[in-house]
Amino acid sequence: MTVLASGSKGNSTVIASAQTRLLVDAGLSCRELFKRMKLANEDPATLDAILITHEHQDHIAGLATLARRLRIPVFFTEPTHREWVRMVTPRTTMTYAQWLDHLQQERGGAPPQTASSSEVGSVPTEPGAPCLDSETWESVAPELQASASSPDPEEDTPAAKPHPSYLPQVEYFRSGANFSIGDISITPFTIPHDAADPCGFVFESRSESVRMAIATDLGYMPPNVKSALKRIDVLLLESNHDLDMLKDGPYPWAVKQRVLSRVGHLSNHATAEFLARDYDGGATCIVLGHLSEANNAPELALLSAEQALGHRRTLLGNRILLAQQSAPLTPICL
Ligand SMILES: [Zn+2]
Numbered sequence: 001m002t003v004l005a006s007g008s009k010g011n012s013t014v015i016a017s018a019q020t021r022l023l024v025d026a027g028l029s030c031r032e033l034f035k036r037m038k039l040a041n042e043d044p045a046t047l048d049a050i051l052i053t054h055e056h057q058d059h060i061a062g063l064a065t066l067a068r069r070l071r072i073p074v075f076f077t078e079p080t081h082r083e084w085v086r087m088v089t090p091r092t093t094m095t096y097a098q099w100l101d102h103l104q105q106e107r108g109g110a111p112p113q114t115a116s117s118s119e120v121g122s123v124p125t126e127p128g129a130p131c132l133d134s135e136t137w138e139s140v141a142p143e144l145q146a147s148a149s150s151p152d153p154e155e156d157t158p159a160a161k162p163h164p165s166y167l168p169q170v171e172y173f174r175s176g177a178n179f180s181i182g183d184i185s186i187t188p189f190t191i192p193h194d195a196a197d198p199c200g201f202v203f204e205s206r207s208e209s210v211r212m213a214i215a216t217d218l219g220y221m222p223p224n225v226k227s228a229l230k231r232i233d234v235l236l237l238e239s240n241h242d243l244d245m246l247k248d249g250p251y252p253w254a255v256k257q258r259v260l261s262r263v264g265h266l267s268n269h270a271t272a273e274f275l276a277r278d279y280d281g282g283a284t285c286i287v288l289g290h291l292s293e294a295n296n297a298p299e300l301a302l303l304s305a306e307q308a309l310g311h312r313r314t315l316l317g318n319r320i321l322l323a324q325q326s327a328p329l330t331p332i333c334l
């Protein structure tokens, strides 16, 4: 496991076996992800797939560019993919003149008879369908814009600029349903968080019998997550905020409520409670992640987890590491 970044400004982690390399979330720009992978001695070209936990910006910011650049499949749940498509699809309006132009091109003839020009405005579309403006026109309706084909060097595509939601390959999984990529077996599990269909993952390398798990962005520890996190060798676990720092901190009241809610983020206290009461104690390493920069201090998160683990921390087991926002963590190899 190589945590490239962890926190509300971007999350991304490489999970690798001898044969397969997966990237979980792409919450930094493609450029920054490449930079971090280089720092961690990871070669982006060797990645086999990208897996997405949920569609929040800090987990998907660099997704489209990265997937297109590497030409690798992206694994989502269907609701997460649908929500992501909705988010990245421009939702502005098309002017009446543009609509007439569009009809003319579609029919290959003269525009329809029109009423007065004072009727210029938005054009009704199907529920949920994107409306268009001139800037997004070519990306949303490329087939109508044969002349607008300036290649985008960032996207490395030879023809027209693709639709913002274009990905080279999309694969769907369902929480609770095991699937495999290469020699890594993956079990996604549902987490309580305010996104379309958020999940965590357990990864098991069949050839090496090593199990790793990622559980961040969850409001509390429900029974299904507790049972998913059994027999894990390396666990990336959220320890988002200190309750007092959050309550006294700079966030507006509504945001504090969201973070504290059952679909927000795990506090140091909640994480410690899990480690003390429910965790089976079997991990070699526990990585505390998604630490809030405004409402937590690394020392507090560390101390809280150390106290919860107590005497179970040894030289060989339950080593605690802190994932960082600004730099990759040294790869954890078992
Ligand atoms: Zn997040």
Ligand SMILES: [Zn+2]
Binding pocket: 054, 056, 193, 195, 217
């Ligand atoms: Zn989130």
